[in-house]
Amino acid sequence: xxxxxxxxxxxxxxxxxxxxxxxxxxxxxxxxxxxxxxxxxxxxxxxxxxxxxxxxxxxxxxxxxxxxxxxxxxxxxxxxxxxxxxxxxxxxxxxxxxxxxxxxxxxxxxxxxxxxxxxxxxxxxxxxxxxxxxxxxxxxxxxxxxxxxxxxxxxxxxxxxxxxxxxxxxxxxxxxxxxxxxxxxxxxxxxxxxxxxxxxxxxxxxxxxxxxxxxxxxxxxxxxxxxxxxxxxxxxxxxxxxxxxxxxxxxxxxxxxxxxxxxxxxxxxxxxxxxxxxxxxxxxxxxxxxxxxxxxxxxxxxxxxxxxxxxxxxxxxxxxxxxxxxxxxxxxxxxxxxxxxxxxxxxxxxxxxxxxxxxxxxxxxxxxxxxxxxxxxxxxxxxxxxxxxxxxxxxxxxxxxxxxxxxxxxxxxxxxxxxxxxxxxxxxxxxxxxxxxxxxxxxxxxxxxxxxxxxxxxxxxxxxxxxxxxxxxxxxxxxxxxxxxxxxxxxxxxxxxxxxxxxxxxxxxxxxxxx
Amino acid sequence: xxxxxxxxxxxxxxxxxxxxxxxxxxxxxxxxxxxxxxxxxxxxxxxxxxxxxxxxxxxxxxxxxxxxxxxxxxxxxxxxxxxxxxxxxxxxxxxxxxxxxxxxxxxxxxxxxxxxxxxxxxxxxxxxxxxxxxxxxxxxxxxxxxxxxxxxxxxxxxxxxxxxxxxxxxxxxxxxxxxxxxxxxxxxxxxxxxxxxxxxxxxxxxxxxxxxxxxxxxxxxxxxxxxxxxxxxxxxxxxxxxxxxxxxxxxxxxxxxxxxxxxxxxxxxxxxxxxxxxxxxxxxxxxxxxxxxxxxxxxxxxxxxxxxxxxxxxxxxxxxxxxxxxxxxxxxxxxxxx
Numbered sequence: 001x002x003x004x005x006x007x008x009x010x011x012x013x014x015x016x017x018x019x020x021x022x023x024x025x026x027x028x029x030x031x032x033x034x035x036x037x038x039x040x041x042x043x044x045x046x047x048x049x050x051x052x053x054x055x056x057x058x059x060x061x062x063x064x065x066x067x068x069x070x071x072x073x074x075x076x077x078x079x080x081x082x083x084x085x086x087x088x089x090x091x092x093x094x095x096x097x098x099x100x101x102x103x104x105x106x107x108x109x110x111x112x113x114x115x116x117x118x119x120x121x122x123x124x125x126x127x128x129x130x131x132x133x134x135x136x137x138x139x140x141x142x143x144x145x146x147x148x149x150x151x152x153x154x155x156x157x158x159x160x161x162x163x164x165x166x167x168x169x170x171x172x173x174x175x176x177x178x179x180x181x182x183x184x185x186x187x188x189x190x191x192x193x194x195x196x197x198x199x200x201x202x203x204x205x206x207x208x209x210x211x212x213x214x215x216x217x218x219x220x221x222x223x224x225x226x227x228x229x230x231x232x233x234x235x236x237x238x239x240x241x242x243x244x245x246x247x248x249x250x251x252x253x254x255x256x257x258x259x260x261x262x263x264x265x266x267x268x269x270x271x272x273x274x275x276x277x278x279x280x281x282x283x284x285x286x287x288x289x290x291x292x293x294x295x296x297x298x299x300x301x302x303x304x305x306x307x308x309x310x311x312x313x314x315x316x317x318x319x320x321x322x323x324x325x326x327x328x329x330x331x332x333x334x335x336x337x338x339x340x341x342x343x344x345x346x347x348x349x350x351x352x353x354x355x356x357x358x359x360x361x362x363x364x365x366x367x368x369x370x371x372x373x374x375x376x377x378x379x380x381x382x383x384x385x386x387x388x389x390x391x392x393x394x395x396x397x398x399x400x401x402x403x404x405x406x407x408x409x410x411x412x413x414x415x416x417x418x419x420x421x422x423x424x425x426x427x428x429x430x431x432x433x434x435x436x437x438x439x440x441x442x443x444x445x446x447x448x449x450x451x452x453x454x455x456x457x458x459x460x461x462x463x464x465x466x467x468x469x470x471x472x473x474x475x476x477x478x479x480x481x482x483x484x485x486x487x488x489x490x491x492x493x494x495x496x497x498x499x500x501x502x503x504x505x506x507x508x509x510x511x512x513x514x515x
Numbered sequence: 516x517x518x519x520x521x522x523x524x525x526x527x528x529x530x531x532x533x534x535x536x537x538x539x540x541x542x543x544x545x546x547x548x549x550x551x552x553x554x555x556x557x558x559x560x561x562x563x564x565x566x567x568x569x570x571x572x573x574x575x576x577x578x579x580x581x582x583x584x585x586x587x588x589x590x591x592x593x594x595x596x597x598x599x600x601x602x603x604x605x606x607x608x609x610x611x612x613x614x615x616x617x618x619x620x621x622x623x624x625x626x627x628x629x630x631x632x633x634x635x636x637x638x639x640x641x642x643x644x645x646x647x648x649x650x651x652x653x654x655x656x657x658x659x660x661x662x663x664x665x666x667x668x669x670x671x672x673x674x675x676x677x678x679x680x681x682x683x684x685x686x687x688x689x690x691x692x693x694x695x696x697x698x699x700x701x702x703x704x705x706x707x708x709x710x711x712x713x714x715x716x717x718x719x720x721x722x723x724x725x726x727x728x729x730x731x732x733x734x735x736x737x738x739x740x741x742x743x744x745x746x747x748x749x750x751x752x753x754x755x756x757x758x759x760x761x762x763x764x765x766x767x768x769x770x771x772x773x774x775x776x777x778x779x780x781x782x783x784x785x786x787x788x789x790x791x792x793x794x795x796x797x798x799x800x801x802x803x804x805x806x807x808x809x810x811x812x813x814x815x816x817x818x819x820x821x822x823x824x825x826x827x828x829x830x831x832x833x834x835x836x837x838x839x840x841x842x843x844x845x846x847x848x849x850x851x852x853x
Contacts, residue, residue: 038589038592038593039589040585040588040589040592040610040613040614040617041585041613041840041841041844041845042841042845044845044848044849050851112730115727115730115731115732116730116731116732117729117730117731117754118730118731121730121731127731129716129727129732129733131716212717222683222853224586225581225583225585225586225587225589225590226585226586226589227589305750306749306750307749309559309749310558310559310562376590376593376594377593379597384597388599471551471577471578471579471580472576472577472578472579472580484723485582485719485720485722485723486557486559486720486722486723487722487723487725487726487746488559488749489749489750490749
């Protein structure tokens with residue numbers, strides 16, 4: 001494989017400009033909303049104390065979720081990689097399945113089951129309301145634990161066995177090995193997963209909206225239709241929390257990159273003691289009961305609880321359309337920096353990567369708010385019609401998930417071999433033929449993986465879809481959210497099961513293409 | 516993969532809805548006029564009626580639903596002449612009044628206005644009410660044996676932690692406007708503060724309160740009457756009931772109007788008037804009464820058998836009292852209820 005020639009600087013500048021425009025569009029909308037905070041009813045004066053306390057609540061929620069997920073996810077990863085007992089393999093595979101469920105669905109089903117007369121509430125004699133910060137904390141922990149498990153498990157697989165074996169042979173205790181050998185080795189993965197979970201929790205809209213947890217994303221959504229400068233200011237505060245986390249996260253992945261370089265001999269799994277096994281079974285069992293069994297059972301029960309208020313076909317078709325067209329646009333938006341990264345110098349790569357991850361890191365509710373403000377201020381005509389017709393929605397979704405496509409495409413583009421292409425060129429094959437017959441087949445798995453990852457994220461997405469969906473349309477995600485608000489349980493159950501089925505089908509395809 | 520291409524085909528066919536088709540042997544189809552409606556009323560309530568009108572008139576109806584009437588009114592006002600809205604269907608007439616004050620609504624024709632009594636239309640002829648709803652308590656007959664006799668009593672400490680409300684909902688906001696007019700600012704503020712001190716459960720809308728009573732989350736909710744009937748139609752075993760405040764003419768027994776107005780920017784004002792005519796026709800009014808369990812705006816249309824008449828219990832007050840939303844929202848925001 002010959003090294004790729006570095007691209008000329010104008011291409012990089014153009015790419016950076018492009019990324020700037022992509023990120024710039026929603027921020028232009030936020031700027032316009034700040035400049036002209038229109039509202040029929042004058043907005044009340046800005047209360048800094050309220051704004052800041054909402055910000056602190058968001059931060060506290062994110063910190064709480066990250067801490068709990070680190071403990072739980074790391075334990076699950078440890079059970080997955082280091083312990084072997086009957087059923088451990090299946091159980092630790094099941095613990096990542098809750099990734100299929102969007103946070104708002106988990107929140108809605110748990111709220112139903114924990115209500116005083118709900119199945120769990122009645123059994124446990126629970127009298128309170130399952131709403132507010134603590135239930136939001138629980139739901140987000142259930143949603144985010146699999147991310148930590150996946151990242152830490154990958155890091156555990158790469159840890160060399162020698163240092164641990166040496167420490168043990170020198171008589172180090174289990175806890176000493178854990179603190180002095182394992183923990184330092186896992187630190188980058190732990191740090192990165194904590195930041196990832198914090199960004200997720202800060203940006204989450206669905207769970208906090210269903211559970212009425214007054215954090216920045218939900219408050220921003222509440223203020224969207226009211227005019228005033230509260231909503232844009234909340235958006236900026238949200239950015240002030242999220243962007244530094246992304247920057248630190250990028251720094252950590254750099255330092256942790258050596259973990260994934262070469263595969264080393266790792267520690268063989270061992271049989272845990274009875275107490276360890278019982279602890280694992282109780283923790284994993286409780287997690288699966290709350291994050292998987294209960295929500296699925298509730299969805300099934302609700303699906304058969306009555307008649308649908310409207311057929312499911314239209315939201316299903318809309319969701320498919322969004323997933324497919326949004327996925328394709330995401331592939332293009334994420335593919336461009338991926339292609340430029342492979343053709344650029346190492347120093348330029350980090351800037352492009354950073355721009356891509358920053359564009360993706362902007363919380364969905366903020367992207368939607370900015371684009372909505374921009375659209376409302378467009379003059380009437382074709383451009384506005386396109387925006388209202390779904391183009392801005394697709395753009396918002398592509399911007400939000402471009403890092404998914406980027407992450408899938410970059411390794412494939414970097415490892416693409418130039419020799420067959422050079423050979424074809426010397427044999428006189430046209431650029432189109434070279435692309436069609438040589439490059440495309442090689443890139444197809446990565447393209448499909450990027451597309452399917454984006455598809456899955458898009459069909460589960462809520463805030464951008466709910467705020468920018470064309471008039472009269474609904475997707476499965478928005479229908480679940482609306483059905484929960486309207487207490488139409490059959491609609492909620494059927495839409496949820498359809499969405500879960502769609503995501504599982506896409507996951508199955510993804511696994512096929514990854515193989 | 517085949518699924519993917521099937522989906523793509525489906526998507527492509529869905530995208531071409533606005534484009535007239537031109538097959539070689541067929542004359543080009545004429546695109547249907549599109550009537551755009553901004554609706555603060557839910558899709559489940561009004562969409563069947565709107566679709567019926569669309570089919571009968573060979574037009575397409577495109578409806579932007581939003582649970583926040585304020586967001587829709589703000590959007591319409593912000594869009595101004597650029598707006599593509601042909602009709603604003605408001606959950607409460609307060610937002611129609613606000614738009615009227617801004618000079619954003621056109622005057623409706625006299626025959627339309629004459630379909631309803633003067634207290635169900637704007638003085639300036641800018642909007643007309645399509646139906647009414649009674650504010651009631653939805654409660655659990657098992658858990659609540661002594662209901663409050665008045666709305667003010669609902670804020671009593673014995674109901675602490677047992678009550679739900681939806682202060683972000685347009686119906687509640689209109690109710691606060693009525694309270695300010697009936698009780699005055701001081702008493703309304705006292706009541707709101709007393710309610711707040713009881714830590715009520717906050718819901719985004721009315722229907723989740725009915726569900727919350729059924730699931731035991733709360734014992735009493737402050738809602739519009741028809742949500743219970745709607746949810747009971749889906750779930751006959753619902754463990755909840757409606758009750759009005761027993762004191763005749765109590766501030767809690769308020770009828771609120773939903774209404775429509777035509778924005779000045781409307782590109783199809785004639786069609787929009789036809790739609791209003793349909794909504795006020797016997798068919799439209801019977802739909803509101805029989806399918807939506809509401810009180811018709813036009814006299815003489817029978818009520819649903821499960822809906823009790825409001826005569827003798829309702830608080831009599833001019834609808835204009837419900838339209839002073841700006842001060843009500845300011846009060847709610849000052850009390851951090853918004």
